[in-house]
Amino acid sequence: MKTVAATEAQKRLGAILDDAQREPVVIRRQDRDVAVVLSMAEYERLRSGNVQAFLDLRKEIAAEAAARGLSDQRLAELLSGDEA
Secondary structure, eight states: OEEEEHHHHHHTHHHHHHHHTTSOEEEEETTEEEEEEOOHHHHHHHHHHHHHHHHHHHHHHHHHHHHTTOOHHHHHHHHHTOOO
C-alpha cells in the first residue's frame, strides 16, 4: 500500500486517484494515517463484503436461537414485556 503526505496529495490529486485504481493510497498528516483513497470498485467490494458478513451472522444467530427454542411467538412476548 502506498503512503503519501497530505501536502503531496493536495499537489498530486490526479496522480493519487490514478494510483488508487491499482492499490489503496494512505494519506498521512503529522505522522498519522488520516485517510485512505481507494478505487470505487474496491470500495464496492468491501461494502458488499460487509453486508454479506452481516447477513451471514444474522442467519447464524437466528439458527442458534431457533435451536434453543426461540420462536416468533416467544420473541414477540419478550419484546412486548408480557413474559409468560
